[in-house]
Amino acid sequence: MSTPLLQMLNIETYYGPIMAIRGVSLDVYEGEVVTVLGANGAGKTTLLKTATGALDSSKGQVLLDGEQIQCRDPDWVARKGIAHVPEGREVFPFLSVAENLAMGAYNRTDADAVEADLGIVYEYFPALRDMRDKMAAYLSGGQQQMLAIGRGFMARPRLLMLDEPSLGLSPVLVQEIFTIITRLNREQGLTILLVEQNANIALQVSQRGYVMEVGGMVMDGPSDQLLDSEDIKEFYLGKKEEGVRGRRRWKKRKTWR
């Protein structure tokens, strides 16, 4: 295989004395959608923040196209081509939709292309076009998520990192957003690293997946294989055999096979 677009090698990241990530490695290849699954506190967000430089790793390397980018300033990393759509949207509430999108293109100088990309964003998210002059604070949760993704896309990144885009959204909206994520990947050739708790939908849109638990990787593989794994089914998809009594409270031991 070719060199991965993004490669994380033996990353260790601390919050003060607490080791949040203890040696994590991961690859994302050009054109892929890769999912990282994990429960609360597994270290998924920390992993993304370490990749963007928002947090410094105390050990390990982050390589973008083979070039080391760990422990650099986030704006430098962003200019290198990684866009981060943070957890909980984090749109600029007092700026308009159009201004928010323009912020995404802050580093770009190719004004014509920016204009064209804005058109693309409005095409994918027609709701944003209708609200373009409204303050972002007035948008619904789903619209804000769309805006955050659109803002990320406006940087025309080589890699788009999405942190829990399904957070706090209704099932219909989740479906809608993931459909657009899939289209962005297929039609625009956007490489996406997706962090999710909603394992079902994340594994459906991605080609490969990783599972994190308490700061370490416990499993990785093609998404369809993960969907078939007994542990993923029981612990992430909530499917379990009902057991002999018709209901079972005890949990099997996780083996990650």
Added chain:
Amino acid sequence: MNRQPVLVDGCDTVPKLFLKKTAARGDAVAMREKDFGIWQSYSWNDYRARAFDIAHGLLSFGLERGDVASIQSEDCREWLWADIGIMLAGGVVNGIYPTYQSRQVEHTLVDSNCRFLFVEDEEQLDKYLEIEGALPNIERVFVFDWRGLRGFEHEKVASLDDLYELGREFAIENEGRVEAIVEQGCGGDLAALVYTSGTTGMPKGSMLSQRYIVFQMTLAPDYLRQTDKDEILTYLPLSHIAERVFSAWLPLAHGATINFAESTETVAQNLRELSPTYVFAVPRVWEKFYSRVTTAMSEATWFGKKAYELAMAVGTRRADKLIAGVPLSFSDKLTFAIADRLIFRNIKKVLGIDRAHSAASGAAPISPSLLRWFLAIGLAIDEVWGQTELGIVTSCRKGVYRFGTVGPAFRGTEVRIDDNGEILARSDGQFDGYLNLPQKTAETIVDGWVHTGDVGELDDEGNLSITDRLKDIIITAGGKNITPSVMENELKFSPYISDAVIIGDKRKYLTCLIMIDQENVEHYAQTHSVPFTDYRSLCARPEVIDLIDAELTRVNEDFSRVEQVKKFRLIDVLLTAEDEELTPTMKLKRSFVSEKYGDLISTMYAG
């Protein structure tokens, strides 16, 4: 052999002793167990009251002398209460490993013709419910922990609390009934069934009499130095004979306080908070201790490393003198006292063995190098040897360090070597044969001697050394006899190797399947920037294979050419106690593994 009664404190059965001891110890603490993270104490009076409730409850359901009741649970206080409760009522106790799958559970329940079943919780209950149809003889099932079962109704299933209630009601009308049953008991009564995982075929049930148990009790405090002042930690399955001896029977006879580990995952942590004074552990645990210290030392500062090296030099010199039986000089004692004060005591504190005055290792062979290391840091570990059929038969004696031997036979036991090298043993308290297997029994007990299936030697002082299991001895295609466990133990001494199985019967050369120590190898990979994701990818890394290769090469140097292992493969699946590859004490099962990984093995002989 002789049939004179075996007695502890004038009692020939466990129930008689239990009545006597609980009356004498009263409110003293018998056991501790954590509840919501806080240690709770239970006195001998509590123990007695609960055991009586259970006995009365079982009697109310018509349990008769010799009926079998089974306990299928992780270690907990109720395990011991039910254990004694069943015996007080005249029943026979069968302990079932909680890691058994329903198929294995079914075999022991049917084979033992079990009438009553105690299960820990809903998880264990489900195993019964899955095979309920095949078990018409089970009359009642009692659940220790009813959580998750609210609203569940089943004509045969009740909670332990319900049983207590029934027992108390029954007691009102039947005062003195239990005492009468206990009085009628004698040493020859069947007390317990212990099923041993046959590596081939279904488990066999060893029949243990009251006399067997009482005989094991007589081994302390002279040989097994457990007394009423001791604190012990219970963490191996109580259905295993070794843990039963150390954590159920010896404390009952001699009064040590039992502490239940929260779970198998928290053993290290529980050891540290309790710091037991008497430690019994399987080699795997001792190996883990050692590898934790070596890993920590490899990361210590320059000063820390130097201090450790200096202290180890002092400790090893003293250990070697002790092993050789040379008296210690004043300077040996002084330098060791300083090294202990500054270094060893801290190591032992971190491991939770700083208060231990005695320690024992058993249930599997242990590397002599490991015993020497522990002696160097100031902990003498006695290797004990035994098996379900005999109980504990030999142990090293206090102050005598014959590492590599398991010491001489106890008073009341005899050991000799058969013509084919097999160890034969007999004792005042050996088992009465296998349940329902007269043929197997006749093959095992010949003229009163138990054929142990172990091969070994006796030295001039009567110290027994174990070479290997008779059936594990490898005869290579070249006709050379190899005892695999010697090298396997040296391999396991490596911090990176958790277990190893050597293969080579009727083959040109020896090969090996290795299970890595996840924690230490992950740590190695991380410190050496070797990227990996899951366990399988870790095992596939060339750097990890090189690491194990280096360990193997180092161990190979101590063996002659034919005894050297030429190739190896890693088992890249993370195994748990539920997997059939492992015994309940987490050893790889040789025959099972060599069959299951046949394809992997043949790659080592291809071409």
